[in-house]
Amino acid sequence: MRKINTQIYQLLMFLIFSFLSSCSVQQDTNTKDSIIYLTQDVPVGLNNDGPAASIPESQIGIVNLQDALIDYAIDTDNIGEVRSLNFEKFEGRLAKEWFFDKKNLTWTFKLRENVISCAGNELTADDIIYTFARAKSVTGAAPIGWFLSSVASIKGFDNEVLSNPGARKLGDEVKKIDRYTVEIKQSAPNKLFLPALSTFGIRVFDSIEAKKNSSEEDPWSHNYINNISLPGFGPYCLESWSKGNEFIIKANKNYYRGEPRIKRVIFKRIPQSSNRFIIMRMHQADIAYGLTPREFNKLSEFNGIKVVGITGNQNLFLHMNFKTPPFNNLNIRRAVAATIPYKWIIKNGYFNQASIWRSLVPSRYPGAESKFDLKWNGIDKAKEILNSEGYFSPEDLLVYKDSFKLSYVSEKEDILAPIATAIRTEMRKAGFPVELDPIPLTQYGDRQLVKRDLPFAINSEEKPIVVDAGYAVQLFFASADAGGVNNMVNYSNRKVDGLWAKARVSEDEEERFKLITEIYQYLEEDIAWLPIAEYKTRWGAKENINGFVWYPDNGIRFFDLSMDSK
């Protein structure tokens, strides 16, 4: 009996030992070919017209699996820890060259030959036709391809498409000339044409593979692309996808720009930023995105890990609704501006990884002028302005206390709550009855986009994805009648609308620049938005990973990266 007990004990110890040994082997997560990328979520969908297209993680999936006709060249003059793009210079991607016929408003694209998709199909003009026909079909949940094509003034991609099913068929506005040549016609001159083509919303599909996965009910393969895979000619191919958990891509060996140096990327969903931080700290992953400024700062202190960043297009501004008194009063907006603790926000909100935003366009964009004047500065100045308006004590402003509920997206509580609290503290010193009002993103979106009734908010969500100061005007500041898209503060200025109408169709680069500069002068004088800070887009990475490039969608392109041997 005793012998049997001893044997059982030995077996038990052996099992425990084997278990722990096997586990400790599993903890070594680094290999030469694969990297682990920690992210708040993995792509929810891969369809640029699908329900998940506005989610940044989905866009990262799309831009790594598909390629565009053209894109900006990488800026070779300013090489920092993260390189940027040269927004003055386009270079071919799937298109090797292109020409513009001004007279006929027609663009001709010559495609590269021998570009092979992940499914083994060759890129031809049919793929471009398919891509635009799909966008024009507006059959997806969110017609983003159509929207960006209309921003680019592609002929036929107008509002009629949405109201008239007969207008949804692609005509000769996108025409195949030969196997490797297509023509795209515009309805009007528009400088946003090439910038729009570089976005995630107009990436080229492998039409043969897409059609293979279509059905009678779903001729444009939305179900397949939402849930199974994305047929494309990009640098990576999808290896496996477990929604809500993991997304693995592997290098496209046939990629026309050369096989990516990072052979395999494992996107791992780690919803808590603090967990992404500790996993990086313990060297169990290679790249992490979406940490708080404090976590990034802390992470940079650990050996073998670096934090890289660049001031791209992420910013913070104060939203004051022109339809909600007292924000319809310019002097009230000036008084609010005078209270903003810019330096505190930069130092304590962003740990010095931000700078004061002095424009209404990301300063990296062409046409951005850094001249927003902070002449209204200080609590005394704010009080002086309020006195001049007849508000002598805090009680005088209580009538507007509902307007002074300072909203922000509660999902960004970690970053925005301290900033909102600092703003509230300073504004109260001047007599403004400010209360904090964190609300969920969906509710924020409803009030901002649909109801447009948010009186007062701090906003860190807005970034014009098309790199153009004019596009930012169209997006945020033009009136609805003048083609404005998301004028969330209900700003309306006929002069701005008039100038934008001219700038929109201007073919003269210099004249357009002058018109847009003039627009921004009005916007700044009116404090259409109150810009506060531009903060860095940052990644935490192992020291041996190099080659980070910043793109306007803030999505990492793994093709750019390389990994030094350790």
Add this chain to the structure above:
Amino acid sequence: MWKFLIKRLLLALFQITFLVIAVFFLIRLLPADPVSRFVGMNASKEAYLQAEMSLGLDRSIGKQFQGFLLGDKNSLGLISGDLGKSWVSGEEVTQEIKKFLPVTLELITLAFIFAAGISIPVGLWGAANPGGIADKGTMVYSLFAGSQPEFSWGILFIFIFFVYFGIAPGPLGRLSPLTEAPIVITGAITIDAILAGRFDILLEALWYLTLPVLTLAFVLSGPIIKMVRENLIQALQADYILYARASGISSMRVARDALRVSISPTITLIGILFGYMIGGAVLIERIFSISGIGQYSINSILAFDYPAIQGVVLTISSITLLIFLIVDILHALVDPRIKL
């Protein structure tokens, strides 16, 4: 027995129907708009309207409800067992629930096995020697374990065992990201690994599940120990036990009878906790990066993904009602005084 079952199933059907109707209308009363999330903040009014139409939200609420029950262009309807497609992912809600639910069931089942395996003997031990050191120790432990929510223990355990001592895996989910998961059959990775004959993956999954399971078991064992101990003490002091002892019945037999009587409330507690934890394990899932039904439901709620919210509520409530039914049947089996 059958009469009881039919009565309970009819009651469950009534409860679920009420819940479905309530959830359908209540989520539509919330002051938020799901369309803006799908088209993005910078979409044009026209794009917004198109998205609204594609989601079927341009119809009256009555028509939407009719579509939800009887089917429309997006689904065959609840009557046909179709919960529709998620507005976020475009995937069938039924498929998504099939994917996420087993993950949570696996996590909490392991936690309950672990918790019950420790709590019942410990509770018995404490009850056998009331007032003794072991009893005092178990009381302190049960109060200590239950004094803080599970997420704070989870964070603490990660810090101690992963960051500080480095003896536990990181909060990376159920497997190392570099390990290829076995083919999904049941969705529970431990079972799928066994079915695939991959015992290396089974071990690894158990390893990665150690901390989340320990955390849950640590918190759950507190109330279970207290419940076992107190009920057993009461049972041991009951007149019929005293009578049994006085009659000279063996102490083993007496203890077995006392346990049978006292275990009934514990089964109820475990049943209630299990039902609660299906949705309530969300914080543990989040902290340990486990994609279970709790995470899915929270994501659906934050995205105002109506079909997914409806599907999750329906599923969780059905399972909870089923658990309560099983608890009732177990009561009858354990305690002969209870008739169904």
